[in-house]
Amino acid sequence: MINLAPYWPPFGLTLTTPRLILRPIRDEEIPAAAHAALSGIHEPGRSPFSRPWAEAPAAQLGTNMAQWYWRCRANMSPQEWTLLLGIWHDGEFVGCQDIEAKDFATLKTVGTGSWLRRSAQGRGLGKEMRAAVALYSFDWLGAEVAESEAATWNQQSLGVSRSLGYELNGVTRASWGGQRQEAQKVRLTPATFKRPDWTLEVQGHEPTAQYLGI
Ligand SMILES: CC(C)(COP(=O)(O)OP(=O)(O)OC[C@H]1O[C@@H](n2cnc3c(N)ncnc32)[C@H](O)[C@@H]1OP(=O)(O)O)[C@@H](O)C(=O)NCCC(=O)NCCS
Numbered sequence: 134m135i136n137l138a139p140y141w142p143p144f145g146l147t148l149t150t151p152r153l154i155l156r157p158i159r160d161e162e163i164p165a166a167a168h169a170a171l172s173g174i175h176e177p178g179r180s181p182f183s184r185p186w187a188e189a190p191a192a193q194l195g196t197n198m199a200q201w202y203w204r205c206r207a208n209m210s211p212q213e214w215t216l217l218l219g220i221w222h223d224g225e226f227v228g229c230q231d232i233e234a235k236d237f238a239t240l241k242t243v244g245t246g247s248w249l250r251r252s253a254q255g256r257g258l259g260k261e262m263r264a265a266v267a268l269y270s271f272d273w274l275g276a277e278v279a280e281s282e283a284a285t286w287n288q289q290s291l292g293v294s295r296s297l298g299y300e301l302n303g304v305t306r307a308s309w310g311g312q313r314q315e316a317q318k319v320r321l322t323p324a325t326f327k328r329p330d331w332t333l334e335v336q337g338h339e340p341t342a343q344y345l346g347i
Contacts, residue, residue, distance in 0.1 A: 134161070138337065141206065142344040143216060145337035150265045150329075153258065155218040155230055158202055162219055165226035166202075167195030169250040174228075181287045185310035187248070211346025212236060220249070220262050227253040230262040232270060238346060241277040243270045247290075260293045261329070267297060268333040271323050274347055279321040284314055294319040298327035 137159075138145030148155040158166055171194060174187045189197050205215040215233040219226055228249035234242065245266055249259055263281075270276035283290035285304065299319035307316050 134159075138340070142337070142340035143206075143209075146216075146341045147336040148218070148265050148269055149334040149336075150261050151331050152222060153261055153265065154221040155262060155265055156221075158217050158219040158229070162226060163195070163199050163202060166219060166229065167198050169226050169228060170194060170198060170248075173251045174248050175251075180310060181284055181290065182246075182248075183307065183309045183314075183316075188310075209345075211238065214345055218262075218266070220258070222253060222258060227258065228262070230266055232266045234276075237274075237276075241275065242280060243274070243276045243278075244280050246281070254289065259289065260296055263293050264297055264329045265333055267321060267326060268328070269335065271326065272333070273335055273338055274342065274345075277322060280318065281321075282316045282318045284309075285317045291317060291319070294321075296327070297321060298325040300325055 136144075143157045144159065146157060170187055171191055175181055177188070180188055186197060186201070187194070202217055205217055209215065213235045214237075215231055218230045218232070220228040220230055228247065230247040231245060233244045233246075234240070237243070243266075245263060247259060247262060267279050270279050279299075280302070281290075281294060281299065283294070299321040302318040302320040305316050305318065307314050309316075
């Protein structure tokens with residue numbers, strides 16, 4: 134494996150929880166990510182995402198994912214960044230947890246989004262990976278607010294938020310893939326965060342933080 138971390142520092146970042154490894158998706162891992170997504174993330178016709186990306190035809194999904202990963206990497210700057218963290222469980226790629234920010238230096242706010250393949254859902258892994266990025270954002274990046282949103286019917290996502298101490302932050306009506314959707318916004322601060330009883334292990338933080346202008 135070529136070590137690209139000296140050229141693109143986030144490739145050196147690894148977050149470890151009791152059951153999961155989170156690290157920026159590398160090119161050689163894109164097939165595993167596409168395979169996980171193709172195995173199914175949600176009920177057909179009921180996309181929980183603001184863009185219904187997982188409903189793309191099977192032959193197109195991997196291409197779209199690859200282009201999305203490359204676009205996010207290529208566009209990263211201290212003013213606007215998205216860390217796409219692949220989730221590894223027992224040596225298998227099971228999903229993705231994003232952290233994103235705009236004008237972080239001023240706002241000290243991150244947004245998050247996530248998905249797990251269906252076979253990995255409902256076992257507490259979604260909560261563990263969101264807790265990991267909340268810990269990383271608050272304790273390492275110095276964030277003061279973590280925001281997220283989910284369709285009002287998405288009890289899995291809202292369950293993770295509730296369980297970690299997020300507060301409800303209003304409902305907005307949005308067009309998700311051309312469909313009207315009521316989106317529940319949620320907000321977490323260090324004061325409301327129900328911290329897990331485990332410690333997050335972090336490797337490669339300094340070069341990543343410097344690269345993000347933090
Ligand atoms: C959202 C998602 C990442 C959550 O991960 P998960 O592993 O399934 O959820 P967990 O097992 O960690 O559940 C976490 C909490 O939510 C609660 N929860 C889960 N499903 C629930 C449901 N249907 N109703 C009520 N609560 C629920 C759990 O009880 C748990 O709370 P607790 O620890 O207090 O008991 C995952 O379900 C997923 O990928 N869904 C499809 C994609 C998606 O919706 N992404 C988010 C878009 S906003």
